[in-house]
Amino acid sequence: MKLLTFILCCCYLPSFAGIIKVGRQQPFQTITAAVSVAKNGDTVLVDKGIYFEKNLVISKQIVLKGIGHPVLDAEKKYENISIKADNVTVDGFLLQHTGVSSMIDYAAIKIYNTHNISIINNIINDAFFGIYSQYGIHCLIKNNVLTATAKNEQESGNGIHCWKSDSIQIIGNTISGHRDGIYFEFVTNSVIWRNNSFKNLRYGLHFMFSNDDAYITNIFENNGAGVAVMFSRGVKMFNNYFKENWGDAAYGILLKEINDSYIENNHFEKNTSAIYAEGANRILIKKNIFKNNGWAFKIQASCMDVTLEENNFLGNTFDVGTNGSLVLNKFTHNYWDKYEGYDLNRDHIGDVPYRPVSMYSMIVERNPPAMILYHSMIMALMDKSEKVIPSLTPENLKDEHPLMKPLPL
Amino acid sequence: MKKIIKYVIIDILRNKIILAYTLFLLALSLSIFNLEDSSAKGVLSLLNIVLIIVPLVSILFAAIYVYNSAEFLELLVSQPLKRKTIWLSMFTGLSVSLVLSFFIGIGIPVLLYEFSATGITLLIAGILLTVIFVAIAMLAVVKIRDKARGIGAVILLWLYFSLLFDGLVLFILFQFADYPMEKAMVAITAFNPIDLSRIMVLLKMDVSAMMGYTGAVFKDFFGTVAGLLTSLLVLLLWIALPAWLSVRKFNRKDL
Numbered sequence: 001m002k003l004l005t006f007i008l009c010c011c012y013l014p015s016f017a018g019i020i021k022v023g024r025q026q027p028f029q030t031i032t033a034a035v036s037v038a039k040n041g042d043t044v045l046v047d048k049g050i051y052f053e054k055n056l057v058i059s060k061q062i063v064l065k066g067i068g069h070p071v072l073d074a075e076k077k078y079e080n081i082s083i084k085a086d087n088v089t090v091d092g093f094l095l096q097h098t099g100v101s102s103m104i105d106y107a108a109i110k111i112y113n114t115h116n117i118s119i120i121n122n123i124i125n126d127a128f129f130g131i132y133s134q135y136g137i138h139c140l141i142k143n144n145v146l147t148a149t150a151k152n153e154q155e156s157g158n159g160i161h162c163w164k165s166d167s168i169q170i171i172g173n174t175i176s177g178h179r180d181g182i183y184f185e186f187v188t189n190s191v192i193w194r195n196n197s198f199k200n201l202r203y204g205l206h207f208m209f210s211n212d213d214a215y216i217t218n219i220f221e222n223n224g225a226g227v228a229v230m231f232s233r234g235v236k237m238f239n240n241y242f243k244e245n246w247g248d249a250a251y252g253i254l255l256k257e258i259n260d261s262y263i264e265n266n267h268f269e270k271n272t273s274a275i276y277a278e279g280a281n282r283i284l285i286k287k288n289i290f291k292n293n294g295w296a297f298k299i300q301a302s303c304m305d306v307t308l309e310e311n312n313f314l315g316n317t318f319d320v321g322t323n324g325s326l327v328l329n330k331f332t333h334n335y336w337d338k339y340e341g342y343d344l345n346r347d348h349i350g351d352v353p354y355r356p357v358s359m360y361s362m363i364v365e366r367n368p369p370a371m372i373l374y375h376s377m378i379m380a381l382m383d384k385s386e387k388v389i390p391s392l393t394p395e396n397l398k399d400e401h402p403l404m405k406p407l408p409l
Numbered sequence: 410m411k412k413i414i415k416y417v418i419i420d421i422l423r424n425k426i427i428l429a430y431t432l433f434l435l436a437l438s439l440s441i442f443n444l445e446d447s448s449a450k451g452v453l454s455l456l457n458i459v460l461i462i463v464p465l466v467s468i469l470f471a472a473i474y475v476y477n478s479a480e481f482l483e484l485l486v487s488q489p490l491k492r493k494t495i496w497l498s499m500f501t502g503l504s505v506s507l508v509l510s511f512f513i514g515i516g517i518p519v520l521l522y523e524f525s526a527t528g529i530t531l532l533i534a535g536i537l538l539t540v541i542f543v544a545i546a547m548l549a550v551v552k553i554r555d556k557a558r559g560i561g562a563v564i565l566l567w568l569y570f571s572l573l574f575d576g577l578v579l580f581i582l583f584q585f586a587d588y589p590m591e592k593a594m595v596a597i598t599a600f601n602p603i604d605l606s607r608i609m610v611l612l613k614m615d616v617s618a619m620m621g622y623t624g625a626v627f628k629d630f631f632g633t634v635a636g637l638l639t640s641l642l643v644l645l646l647w648i649a650l651p652a653w654l655s656v657r658k659f660n661r662k663d664l
Contacts, residue, residue: 247625248625315450363579366586367582367583367586368591368623369582369590369591369594369623370579370582371623371624371627372578372594372597372598372604372608372623372627373575373578373579374607374611375453375456375457375460375607375611376460376575376604376607377457377460377461377571377572377575378572378575378576378579379575380457381572
């Protein structure tokens with residue numbers, strides 16, 4: 001037994017690595033100097049203070065840890081930290097004043113072609129790009145707070161930007177004031193969990209060509225254009241909040257060319273359009289709450305096999321909007337607060353189908369200035385007569401089994 | 410003038426119909442506020458009442474009342490009084506009493522349950538609509554001598570403002586679908602006090618669907634102080650113009 005313990009201890013020996021301290025009263029005054037003498041597996045502990053390191057390049061497998069959030073200032077010229085080695089941890093720094101360039105994507109922390117990187121507990125203020133992963137694999141980006149004050153889309157970068165990466169975990173970050181809160185392009189097998197992305201100029205979350213990812217329990221609030229998920233497949237969107245994305249081109253979620261994905265248990269509140277689907281195929285939209293939106297669900301005729309079931313539609317101006325009469329999608333077992341049917345056999349399912357597309361929504365879809373007739377008597381009358389004999393609204397777009405009571409979601 | 414106004418008001422307030430109208434509005438608004446889960450939603454439901462029922466009752470009641478007081482008017486005209494004074498007193502008396510019942514019926518519940526910018530806008534719109542439709546009724550009555558025809562005309566006028574005008578707007582919109590009509594729409598609403606008050610109140614509520622491009626154009630106009638003042642001015646013009654025309658007509662009318 002003793003022998004076994006000894007062998008085990010030997011195996012762990014390399015992890016009893018050195019600690020190098022940086023600070024005014026410490027052996028090293030600058031982080032660059034400390035990193036240059038560090039060996040793989042060492043920990044660099046940085047005391048409180050302000051450090052002007054220009055571009056700090058980490059090309060060794062070390063842990064860089066700040067005590068009391070030391071400030072790393074890039075003087076608006078450089079990249080704060082460039083990570084070019086595997087197994088690096090950056091923990092507890094305050095990074096500020098990243099350089100701005102239209103040629104190079106400067107970032108507060110940039111990961112270059114490496115794996116097993118952890119970026120945790122950092123505060124990033126006034127950065128161009130916040131955290132940038134380029135060919136990063138197995139990276140953890142956790143509990144960072146990113147705040148920027150971007151004025152326009154051209155001169156601003158994204159909060160967390162991942163490009164051609166795999167197995168990234170983005171957990172518990174708070175991102176505001178960037179161009180896109182979180183940006184994914186060619187990123188696979190990754191998870192975005194418990195983040196808060198708000199008041200970004202463009203999208204709270206922007207997905208492009210990223211397959212088999214999940215985003216779970218995030219809050220996207222008050223972003224310029226909401227959340228966009230485009231040209232991807234196998235995306236899972238669970239338990240997120242999409243709130244107050246207001247404007248002509250603002251959507252809770254914009255789905256464009258999405259296949260085989262799942263949207264479940266999300267809350268959509270006060271968006272101009274909660275979900276806008278274009279060229280979306282084989283999507284399951286289940287157990288979501290759509291509340292007080294302009295349009296709860298806008299579906300273009302280019303979508304196929306989209307299933308909406310067991311959702312609650314409450315207080316939306318328009319439940320469903322569409323642009324054509326072709327319907328290849330399924331609506332079933334939803335609760336619609338505008339449903340006026342009856343339930344004679346008491347099975348909690350309405351006996352007559354509900355048609356969520358109103359005459360007025362078709363008119364507004366074709367002719368937006370008709371919004372001026374919102375809540376007018378003529379529109380109420382036209383909607384009522386259309387309900388009795390559908391002529392303009394697509395006949396097949398209906399919920400055959402509308403629920404009588406809202407689902408407990 | 411004061412005496413005539415006082416007499417008209419007292420006469421109307423004794424009227425059972427006006428009492429029923431007040432109680433009806435009161436019951437309606439109280440039940441709406443108690444039934445809806447949020448009072449902001451209650452205001453939305455009340456808006457429909459204000460836009461449909463208030464103009465209808467105002468225009469019909471005013472027309473019938475003036476027709477029924479034809480003899481009283483003749484009597485007054487035989488007195489040493491200016492015709493203008495008589496007619497305007499009649500108008501003021503009718504407006505004040507109808508506004509009073511509107512205020513009791515809808516104003517007090519709104520102030521109790523939803524004392525907000527939206528609620529106040531709704532109240533102002535309702536009060537102005539009441540007076541506007543009294544003025545329109547007075548104009549119709551002075552133009553048409555026959556009571557049956559006059560009441561018919563008044564109902565048609567109400568139908569025009571609350572329904573036909575919007576149909577016309579929709580028709581125009583589709584005819585000119587290829588053109589940017591948003592700004593023209595703002596101008597067109599000025600021709601219908603009901604539409605104008607509806608948009609004013611709706612833009613005070615944050616209705617998400619109104620947040621699109623069209624809504625932004627409306628908000629740019631109605632949301633600003635200048636726009637709000639302009640629309641209030643237009644509504645006041647809707648009172649002044651029919652009232653002035655009817656006074657002119659009454660001055661020359663052979664009773």
